[in-house]
Amino acid sequence: MEYDVIVIGAGNAGLVSALTLQKKGKKVLILEKSKMAGGVSSSFKRGIFEFDISLSKLTNYGNEENKGEIFHLFDRLGISSKITMKELEHSFHIIDKEKKESYTFPVGIDNFIEQMEAYVPNSKVSMITFFGLAEEIRDAFNYYNEQQVKNTEDLYLKFPNFVQLAPCKTKEVLKKIGMPEKAIELLVATSLPEKNEDENFVSFALHLENSIKFPSVIPTLTSHEISSVLEKEFLNMGGKINYFKEVEEIEVENKMVKKVKTKDKSYLCNHVIANISPITVYCNLIKKEEVPKEAFGLQNSRDLGAKCITVYLGLNKSPKEIGLTKYQYIILNSLQSEKEFKKMNQIKNGNLYATIRNNGVEVSSREGTTEITLTSYFYGRDFEKEVNSSNYYEKKQEFAEFLIESFEASTNTSIKEYIEEIEIATPVTFNRYTSHPFGVVKGFNEKGYDNFLSRYFTEEKETFIKGLSFCGGFGSRASGYENTYLNGEEVANKVYEECMEK
Amino acid sequence: MKDIIIEKNPKKAKAKFDDLFLAREQIIKSASKDAKLHDSIKNLTNTLHPKNIEVEVTKIVEETKNVKSFYLKRKEGETLPNFEAGSYITLEIKINDRIYKRPYSISSNPKNTQEYRITIKKVPDGLVSTHVYDNCKVGDVFTISGPLGNFHYNKIRDEKDVIFLCGGTGITPILPMIYELLENQKVNSILLYYGNQKKEDILWETNLEELQTKYSNFKVKFLLTEEEIENYIYGNITEEILKKENLNGKSFFVCGPLEMYKSLNEIFKKLDIPNKYIRHEIYKEELENLLRIEHKLTIKKENQTYTISCYENETLLTSMENNHINPKAHCTVGECGFCRSKLLSGEIKTEISSLRKKDIEMKYIHPCVTYPLSDVSIELP
Secondary structure (H helix, E strand, O other): OOOOEEEEOOOHHHHHHHHHHHHOOOOEEEEOOOOOOOOOOOEEEEOOEEEEOOOOOEOOOEOOOOEOHHHHHHHHHOOHHHOOEEEOOEEEEEEEOOOOEEEEEEOOHHHHHHHHHHHOOOOHHHHHHHHHHHHHHHHHHHHHHHOOOOOOOOHHHHOHHHHHHOOOEHHHHHHHOOOOHHHHHHHHHOOOOOOOOOOEHHHHHHHHHHHHHOOOEEEOOOHHHHHHHHHHHHHHOOOEEEOOOOEEEEEEEOOEEEEEEEOOOEEEOOEEEEOOOHHHHHHHHOOHHHOOHHHHHHHHHOOEOOEEEEEEEEEOOOHHHHOOOOOEEEEEOOOOHHHHHHHOOOOOOOOEEEEEHHHOOHHHOOOOOEEEEEEEEEOOOHHHHHOOOOOHHHHHHHHHHHHHHHHHHHHOOOOHHHEEEEEEEOHHHHHHHHOOHHHOOOOEOOOHHHOHHHHHHHOOOOOOOEOEEEOOOOOOOOOOHHHHHHHHHHHHHHHHHHHHHO | OOOOOOOOOHHHHHHHHHHHHHHHHHHHHHOOOOOOOOOHHHHHHHHHOOOEEEEEEEEEEEEEOOEEEEEEEEOOOOOOOOOOOOOEEEEEEEEOOEEEEEEEEEOOOOOOOOEEEEEEEOOOOOHHHHHHHHHOOOOOEEEEEOOEOOOOOOOOOOOOEEEEEEEHHHHHHHHHHHHHHHHOOOOOEEEEEEEEOOHHHOOOHHHHHHHHHHOOOEEEEEEEOOOOOOOOEEOOOOHHHHHOOOOOOEEEEEEOOHHHHHHHHHHHHHOOOOHHHEEEOOOOOOOOOOOOOEEEEEEEEOOEEEEEEEEOOOOHHHHHHHOOOOOOOOOOOOOOOOOOEEEEEOOEEEOOOOOOHHHHHOOEEOHHHEEEOOOEEEEOO
């Protein structure tokens, strides 16, 4: 066989899993349908501006002295010294529109707790407890991960809190540990739009701790820098990428992967890692009779994650002249996350995430200019109901205008008159370039039985076709740069073991 | 850290923990086993952005001495994708068994999705334009791309008073914008300066005059460089001409030959008009003084290596097309990034303004705007 493993899609997780396997001596081929590597981890140019498509910040990274998980991963991949990262000053900056208040949180757990105490007196003890629990959850996961034969029998003895907390909802636990209402609101607000108080505490705690424990960073030359370095490293290790190669079929026989087919070529291969959605794989790439019914059951039982509208703006004024001092603004109608989460069923819901790239990398664009990205997430089917091919371009403008005006009103700035370049991305845009079902950008929703914990602990049982693995935003760690990078390596290690079994 | 107690009994706690995964199994079991993906967004994407469209030429109109319009209808009878005024399509054309791809602006009204009109001028050295102009007949079938490009009026960014400046066939992306802005009342006023050599070269003069009569907020001024006729401005667009207008708070859209961009850029600089107010259709910097000096071009593509001749006055893309190597390409002016390739060795002259910063560092190029200055070796994606 020409290749040990074929990776479908050169997104974050695809690149990391391919590089990991290639470094371990496996022969890997990546088949990528578009013209370059990275997927949404890339950039595009308009005039003098270069916009990052999707990265607002890379959490869990840290620095040379204080390395986060992603830094360690990049060390293992041999790329950490090849990317110039810029550290961000704050972990969160939240604006509460209703109360006209804002909250800025620093990096580091101790600093975060202090700041919370300043905003919410008497929150300290509960905050310490919270981070203690988060630590135990992390240890439990790592322990489970390192087990050769996965079992949950001794988990209770080693990690009693973890086992008890696993079935609990976020708000329930935060209340139980005596956290004041206001602190709960602020804590949960940091994790919208993906997580809300009704959801699983374990994945909430892990996610939040990740964003606070280590400084977040952004690559100087946008996420395209990371993707380019990953691609180059993979090629240097002898890996192969074919571009403009869309996979049309994964041939399966007796529930085992046999071949991968593109329009003009067929590759014999027993191990496939799909860095694309399992929905696409099961529904479109494998003959129906070869897919076990449970596979469809699993996909149909899940909720797709958030879609978004993103507006990329190049302004001909500096952030200072405009009055924008922070790198990221989390702008929420209110801190009542349950209400706001429900509101996200509407496209124009008023909650938005703004990134001012020059406040992270000053030279991101020419002096006297600013690159701003505004994103608003939403769930549901309103977009398809409201938008059709004849009103698409009008609607795009309408959604963008709403975002710009919301941003101006909540930051008390004016940006509209300085717009030199504008680009607007919708679910259609993301669907066009990534083929994500319905153009979602957040994989599957981490909801109820389908949270990170459940996916993790059932992964083995839910391998329906031998030799077929999934990684990426639709994978077990859920979406987000950090998750997909880590997931890429985990899946690669699992596939490596499978390759060695023979 | 003190332990928190939610479930005192370890056995019960463990059972609840295991229940989580049993519950998941149950949900999967009871979920629908429907094996079809009903993706309504994908349908919308396919309608708006098809990769390729088979079209048939249904009508050919000789507009002026060297300019013909071609009306294209979808072969399968359905309508064509809606497009933003100012868009172009890439026309794929076979000449002597070689495939060439060239961009042409859609010159028809964007509200008409029954057919697209493209308008092509026969230029002396233009291999593709000459071929289409001379040989294309009604009934011919072509493959075109979906609508592409970034030369559009944007109501968030652009002003409500617009000045269009164009020359020759540079009117082609502008005319749909004029239709769209007037018919949908998107702007307060439009002023069009349209330059040509002679009166007979003016495209759609009657149409433009009719629009002027119909819409009081639309004014057109024709310029002629080789004829002096009453009511037509003699010469090129100058600083003096523009200065007569109130230029504050206006957006400029420019499309025309290279000399026009050059002189207008000077004028905009002198008049202190910020870039924000100036939109250009992309254009290729023509390289002066380049001679037809021959070099070797080595191309790596997947597992193959090809070596062909290339010339200092010809882009790498054209050299490849001439030699039956067909990299993906759309805009041919360095903007769309479709032909992005890696330079392995050799001296080149290229346009880097549309390249990502990391790509410049890693020696990527756009072959459609790259000229060889020595033997060159590149790798195609």
